[in-house]
Amino acid sequence: MRAVRxxxxxxxxxxxxxxxxxxxxxxxxxxxxxxxxxxGFAAAFRDWFRGLADGGSFDYSLGxxxxxxxxxxxxxxxxxxxxLALPGAAGIFFGALAGALLRPRRRGWSDRLVDGLAAxxxxxxxxxxxxxxxxxxxxxxxxxxxxPSGAGLSLPAMAVMAAYPFCFAYRAAxxxxxxxxxxxxxxxxxxxxxxEGAILRRHVGAAVVPALVDELPVILAFMxxxxxxxxxxxxxxxxxxxxxxxxxxxxxxxxxxxxxxDLGxxxxxxLCLAYTxxxxxxxxxxxxxxxxxxxx
Numbered sequence: 001m002r003a004v005r006x007x008x009x010x011x012x013x014x015x016x017x018x019x020x021x022x023x024x025x026x027x028x029x030x031x032x033x034x035x036x037x038x039x040g041f042a043a044a045f046r047d048w049f050r051g052l053a054d055g056g057s058f059d060y061s062l063g064x065x066x067x068x069x070x071x072x073x074x075x076x077x078x079x080x081x082x083x084l085a086l087p088g089a090a091g092i093f094f095g096a097l098a099g100a101l102l103r104p105r106r107r108g109w110s111d112r113l114v115d116g117l118a119a120x121x122x123x124x125x126x127x128x129x130x131x132x133x134x135x136x137x138x139x140x141x142x143x144x145x146x147x148p149s150g151a152g153l154s155l156p157a158m159a160v161m162a163a164y165p166f167c168f169a170y171r172a173a174x175x176x177x178x179x180x181x182x183x184x185x186x187x188x189x190x191x192x193x194x195x196e197g198a199i200l201r202r203h204v205g206a207a208v209v210p211a212l213v214d215e216l217p218v219i220l221a222f223m224x225x226x227x228x229x230x231x232x233x234x235x236x237x238x239x240x241x242x243x244x245x246x247x248x249x250x251x252x253x254x255x256x257x258x259x260x261x262d263l264g265x266x267x268x269x270x271l272c273l274a275y276t277x278x279x280x281x282x283x284x285x286x287x288x289x290x291x292x293x294x295x296x
Contacts, residue, residue, distance in 0.1 A: 073266065083238060
């Protein structure tokens with residue numbers, strides 16, 4: 001049954017990719033007004049499948065230069081996966097630990113700091129970190145780029161990507177730990193003289209992680225939205241930036257000028273693949289958080 005659900009989910013995601021990638025083709029301009037071009041959408045869909053046989057679907061143009069997606073896509077996908085998985089795992093792990101450890105019965109300074117961070121728009125946080133990196137860290141000789149040139153890894157960019165998963169994990173962990181603190185079995189454990197550290201390991205830590213597992217799709221959805229902003233502002237060579245820098249620069253003209261349907265399909269499919277890989281990484285981060293908190 002689980003395999004059937006996975007197959008149905010993959011099929012639904014593929015259909016959604018074809019439809020979303022075809023939106024710029026489906027909506028065109030006629031006499032200066034938006035109009036639907038179903039025939040153009042059907043032709044683009046048909047040409048994509050034909051291009052799989054002769055390799056035409058894997059070619060794209062950027063300006064006056066033609067490129068092969070098979071040569072470029074792995075690098076772009078690796079950059080996006082790294083900028084989702086690494087900060088996402090770190091944010092969830094440390095957010096869960098902070099929420100479980102800093103769990104007063106009433107709202108305190110840590111809750112207000114996290115609320116302020118969560119309320120800060122992504123682009124404002126990105127710009128503030130760029131100013132910090134250029135005005136403070138660079139004059140001190142501190143590097144903000146990770147790895148070799150062109151690797152697409154930047155500490156400020158990762159800090160922006162880690163902000164939402166940290167805040168979300170912290171809030172979920174605080175809610176779960178506070179509700180667990182008032183449970184009868186915790187009161188009974190205290191009456192037996194069990195230390196707060198033992199209560200944290202046996203009861204609170206075990207309740208935090210299951211609450212976060214159910215929220216992983218929401219966390220990943222917000223992170224993928226942030227990915228578009230981060231890759232654009234920090235000029236990272238990832239899939240999200242690739243969609244706007246290359247997919248809208250080809251020969252097909254419509255409501256959006258110079259759109260490449262074939263490339264749009266592969267980019268959106270790549271984001272779905274990145275979602276799957278990063279989801280597994282975040283589950284591992286939660287498993288590690290549970291091991292640290294509950295010693296299981």
